[in-house]
Amino acid sequence: MSDFDNIGKLMHLNLTAIEPGEKFSESEFIIKAAAESILEADGRNWIPVIVKEIGDYKYQVVSNHFIYAVAQEAKLERAWCIVISPESQTIEQAKILAREVLPKVNLNTASRDNILAALKYLISEPSSALKGVDPIVATNRIAESNRETWFNFNPILTLKCGINRGKKLDALAKVFFLSLLPPLPPPEIVSIKSASRDELFTRLIYLSKSKIDGFEAIDIEKSSDIIFSASKGKWKSLNPISKLECGIDTTKIKTLKKVFSL
Numbered sequence: 001m002s003d004f005d006n007i008g009k010l011m012h013l014n015l016t017a018i019e020p021g022e023k024f025s026e027s028e029f030i031i032k033a034a035a036e037s038i039l040e041a042d043g044r045n046w047i048p049v050i051v052k053e054i055g056d057y058k059y060q061v062v063s064n065h066f067i068y069a070v071a072q073e074a075k076l077e078r079a080w081c082i083v084i085s086p087e088s089q090t091i092e093q094a095k096i097l098a099r100e101v102l103p104k105v106n107l108n109t110a111s112r113d114n115i116l117a118a119l120k121y122l123i124s125e126p127s128s129a130l131k132g133v134d135p136i137v138a139t140n141r142i143a144e145s146n147r148e149t150w151f152n153f154n155p156i157l158t159l160k161c162g163i164n165r166g167k168k169l170d171a172l173a174k175v176f177f178l179s180l181l182p183p184l185p186p187p188e189i190v191s192i193k194s195a196s197r198d199e200l201f202t203r204l205i206y207l208s209k210s211k212i213d214g215f216e217a218i219d220i221e222k223s224s225d226i227i228f229s230a231s232k233g234k235w236k237s238l239n240p241i242s243k244l245e246c247g248i249d250t251t252k253i254k255t256l257k258k259v260f261s262l
Contacts, residue, residue, distance in 0.1 A: 006053060006083040013059060013081045015071060018051060021061035024069055034066075035074035045071055045080050050094045052086040059083065063094035107176040108150060112143040118175040129167035137161055151180045184210055192238060192260040197228040203259035213255040218247040235262060 038045055049071065050063035059081065061068045071079040084090055095101040105114050116139040123130045138161040145155065153172050156163050163169055187206055190199050201224040207215035226246040238260060242250045 007085050009083050010048060011081050011083060012078045013051070014078050015076060017057055017059055018049070018068070018079070018081070019054070019058070019060045020068065021063075021065060024065035026066060026069065031066075031069055031073050034070040038070060038074045038076070043074065043076055045076070049079055049081045050098070051081045051083055052091070053083060054086075062086075062091045063098045063100060065100070102175060104175055104177045106179050107142070107153075107172075108147050108179050110143075110147075110176075112139060115139045115143055122171055122175055129171040130163070133162040133168070138163060149180070150178055151182045152178065187259055189259055189261050191262060192227070192241075192256075193232045193235065193262060195228075195260070197224055200224045200228050206259065207255060212258070213252055215252065215255065223247055237262070 045067055047064065047067055049061055049068045051059040052062050054060045062084065068079070084094055092101070096103045105118050107115070110118075116135060119130070119133070119135040119138055122128055123133060123135055138159075141159040141161040142156060145159065147155075153169050153176070156169065156172070157165055163172070184206055187203050190203070192200075195203075201220060204215065204218070204220045204223055207213070208218060208220050209216070223246040226244050227241060230240075230244055232240075238253050238256050239250070241248050241256065242253055248256070
């Protein structure tokens with residue numbers, strides 16, 4: 001059997017061929033009572049365990065862990081399973097559909113309706129840290145903000161929407177995430193006159209990856225070579241770089257001072 005031959009199939013698998021997945025806990029009473037219900041239904045689990053293939057005739061539970069635990073408690077020889085693709089996104093979807101994990105909304109791109117639905121869910125939870133927050137007010141102010149640049153939730157603190165630092169702000173991570181990575185830490189400033197070619201490249205690539213003042217549009221390899229090869233002994237400022245035809249014009253010279261000195 002080749003890898004993934006059984007994806008999408010409903011299979012009656014021997015429990016000895018199935019490895020447990022993540023650690024699972026549930027009330028002993030619930031598991032025992034559910035096991036009894038399976039035995040009363042001719043030993044058939046009508047809701048399948050979700051597994052992935054990990055080898056020839058070997059599988060691992062990735063979702064519906066409760067069903068697997070009940071099948072073990074009932075001492076079934078075989079359990080009905082659905083085999084799914086092992087990709088992390090597929091497994092995450094299975095866990096969401098089984099309500100084993102909460103779905104999360106990308107706050108960088110979420111629509112107003114999705115933000116409102118997520119906030120209402122958080123506020124409605126028992127003992128929610130967001131009790132007292134007006135979901136309409138909070139949603140409107142968050143949705144109207146320039147969220148494309150957010151890499152953490154701290155900008156929400158300035159919106160005066162009832163969400164302050166601490167438990168309220170931390171609670172947002174339960175249903176929201178941000179896809180934007182934090183900015184790269186700036187490299188140490190070095191002398192443009194004595195910098196090695198690698199030091200030049202490292203600092204220019206920092207400006208490029210950070211998308212500072214249009215440096216992402218510059219050919220960093222070419223610029224590094226030209227600046228490194230230039231005769232810089234008589235330079236009294238960084239201005240001569242704008243004449244090197246390396247893609248860095250006078251408007252970008254000020255930005256170079258973030259990473260270079262003379």
